[in-house]
Amino acid sequence: MARNAVADERTVYDAVVRGRLASQDKKAATRVIQNMGLTVSDAIRIMMSLTAKEGCLPFEIRQPMPNAATHEAIEELKSGKGKKFATVEGLMADLEDDSND
Secondary structure, eight states: OHHHHHSOTTOOOOOOOOOOOOHHHHHHHHHHHHHTTOOHHHHHHHHHHHHHHHSSOSSOOOOOOOOHHHHHHHHHHHTTOSOOOSSHHHHHHHHHOGGGO
8 A cells, every 4th residue: 555655565663653733634634635545644654754765845835825804915015005114113103003993
């Protein structure tokens, strides 16, 4: 099965890896992994073996996409709009001023 793709038959699996994650993430990931014909142990074994062999994670880690409000704020700043402050004190005074909301 999958373990043969990374290690040969003489490999002894004698170490245990544990980690914590949200139960809904575990359930969703387990479904995906099982749909690929693998077990969670197979997936972890493949990732760890490839990481050891290649010296990096075997996948790209990307930042999540900004939500709509953050995207709108980024575009506003790119277009030259938005508030600018000469000092940190000015910024802090503006943040503390409830009348701007």
